[in-house]
Amino acid sequence: MSTNAVDASQPAGPSFTAPGTLTPVLTEHWGEDRSWTLEHYLSVGGYEGLARAKTMSPEELIGLVKGSNLRGRGGAGFPTGLKWSFLPPMDGAPRYLVVNADESEPGTCKDIPTILANPQALIEGIAITSRAIGGDLAFVYLRGEVTHVYRRLLAAVREAADSGLLSTGFGLDGEQPLRIVAHAGAGAYICGEETALLDSLEGRRGHPRLKPPFPAVAGLYGRPTVINNVETIASVPGILAKGADWYNAMGTERSKGHGIFSVSGHVVSPGQFEAPFGITMRQLIEFAGGIRPGHSLKFWVPGGSSTPIFTPDELDVPLDYESVAGAGSMLGTRALQVFDDTVSVVRVVARWTEFYQHESCGKCTPCREGTYWMRQIMLRLEAGKGIPGDVEKLEDIASNIAGRSFCALGDASATPVLSGIKRFRDEFEAGYTTPARELFPYRASSILESAR
Numbered sequence: 001m002s003t004n005a006v007d008a009s010q011p012a013g014p015s016f017t018a019p020g021t022l023t024p025v026l027t028e029h030w031g032e033d034r035s036w037t038l039e040h041y042l043s044v045g046g047y048e049g050l051a052r053a054k055t056m057s058p059e060e061l062i063g064l065v066k067g068s069n070l071r072g073r074g075g076a077g078f079p080t081g082l083k084w085s086f087l088p089p090m091d092g093a094p095r096y097l098v099v100n101a102d103e104s105e106p107g108t109c110k111d112i113p114t115i116l117a118n119p120q121a122l123i124e125g126i127a128i129t130s131r132a133i134g135g136d137l138a139f140v141y142l143r144g145e146v147t148h149v150y151r152r153l154l155a156a157v158r159e160a161a162d163s164g165l166l167s168t169g170f171g172l173d174g175e176q177p178l179r180i181v182a183h184a185g186a187g188a189y190i191c192g193e194e195t196a197l198l199d200s201l202e203g204r205r206g207h208p209r210l211k212p213p214f215p216a217v218a219g220l221y222g223r224p225t226v227i228n229n230v231e232t233i234a235s236v237p238g239i240l241a242k243g244a245d246w247y248n249a250m251g252t253e254r255s256k257g258h259g260i261f262s263v264s265g266h267v268v269s270p271g272q273f274e275a276p277f278g279i280t281m282r283q284l285i286e287f288a289g290g291i292r293p294g295h296s297l298k299f300w301v302p303g304g305s306s307t308p309i310f311t312p313d314e315l316d317v318p319l320d321y322e323s324v325a326g327a328g329s330m331l332g333t334r335a336l337q338v339f340d341d342t343v344s345v346v347r348v349v350a351r352w353t354e355f356y357q358h359e360s361c362g363k364c365t366p367c368r369e370g371t372y373w374m375r376q377i378m379l380r381l382e383a384g385k386g387i388p389g390d391v392e393k394l395e396d397i398a399s400n401i402a403g404r405s406f407c408a409l410g411d412a413s414a415t416p417v418l419s420g421i422k423r424f425r426d427e428f429e430a431g432y433t434t435p436a437r438e439l440f441p442y443r444a445s446s447i448l449e450s451a452r
């Protein structure tokens with residue numbers, strides 16, 4: 001990773017200074033010495049947002065966040081203040097905030113670094129949000145494999161609690177302390193789906209729940225619950241401290257504010273680039289030092305493996321929710337994966353399909369069975385042992401998963417297959433006779449010298 005250092009244990013590195021285009025807010029101090037400590041966070045204005053929040057009523061807080069036009073950063077872009085306003089009136093019984101830190105989609109890599117480098121922004125955001133929704137107990141559901149991040153989160157929660165920052169102005173009787181539980185999941189992609197997450201948090205196997213009722217009405221332990229992504233909640237303190245107008249001044253007409261764009265793959269300097277919505281992939285690739293020397297861009301995805309594939313034709317599409325959708329894909333989690341001319345689309349789609357098959361929770365038939373069959377066919381196409389008609393069969397299976405599954409994981413599994421065939425049908429059909437590694441020698445795609 002390059003600038004806006006993700007590895008916060010390293011000495012201070014360069015930060016983005018390019019004028020006009022990048023807007024480091026959450027990532028501004030990631031490269032600084034011990035950026036994750038409370039001391040550092042306070043030295044750069046941390047907890048000013050919470051101080052302001054404490055002067056405001058829950059209604060005023062929700063109104064402010066609505067006015068900022070902050071949208072959920074977990075993929076769907078749902079308006080955050082509106083989501084908070086769906087909770088029924090307080091009735092004296094518990095209501096919860098659950099932060100979704102499961103981050104498991106291939107390519108997505110912004111929440112884990114945020115917690116690693118700047119956990120206090122999340123904790124301050126949790127405190128403000130809990131006040132807005134009238135809760136005094138919040139959970140962070142963290143992807144289980146990242147033990148080092150779990151430790152850092154636990155330490156950060158303890159530091160904030162010990163400092164007394166989480167001890168006043170919360171809860172239903174005004175002075176009740178806010179408690180934050182950091183929960184490590186066991187590492188299942190489906191547990192990022194908000195209702196499966198709730199099942200898992202309650203101690204059950206993570207399976208999506210039927211909606212309605214929505215979590216706002218009956219969520220964790222059957223109580224009103226707000227579920228938001230890490231980046232969403234970490235963005236809240238800035239809005240409190242600097243105001244809705246400041247936030248609205250960034251972005252495009254309906255996609256306001258700043259977001260972390262994670263560029264990975266065949267660029268010279270992959271990394272996290274925090275920018276206003278509306279930046280283009282062409283600009284981001286320039287910030288990432290360009291495509292690696294001697295190669296050209298073949299295809300890319302704007303928001304992780306479950307968003308339809310783009311080609312160089314879409315390099316100038318503004319990266320906001322509406323423009324990306326208008327161009328035929330989804331902004332998703334802004335996990336921008338770059339693939340150059342050495343890459344076999346069939347190979348990439350086969351890996352993604354294996355992932356979805358492995359992660360399918362098995363609750364519904366189209367996804368459970370369909371991902372299994374798509375995987376079989378993708379593997380034989382990759383091996384050059386496809387059977388004529390396989391491409392049509394893939395289209396048929398994928399079309400019967402999409403829109404017919406219980407949750408969005410099913411749709412996600414169909415997307416790379418359908419968009420891969422749409423854009424690169426010839427490569428799929430070549431799989432009837434020729435192994436992908438013969439057409440695109442795998443060593444040429446490696447970004448590690450040692451693997452070439």
Ligand SMILES: Cc1cc2nc3c(=O)[nH]c(=O)nc-3n(C[C@H](O)[C@H](O)[C@H](O)COP(=O)(O)O)c2cc1C
Nearest residue numbers: 072073074100102103192193194228229232408409
């Ligand atoms: C299979 C699947 C996995 C998901 N994984 C995540 C995740 O890791 N993190 C996340 O914030 N949202 C994830 N989501 C979206 C959540 O269901 C939910 O929409 C999101 O947490 C809401 O937060 P937001 O409004 O702040 O975006 C996932 C959805 C699906 C269908």
Ligand code: SF4
Nearest residue numbers: 362363364367407410
């Ligand atoms: S679509 Fe897949 S992950 Fe979602 S409920 Fe059905 S089997 Fe489970």
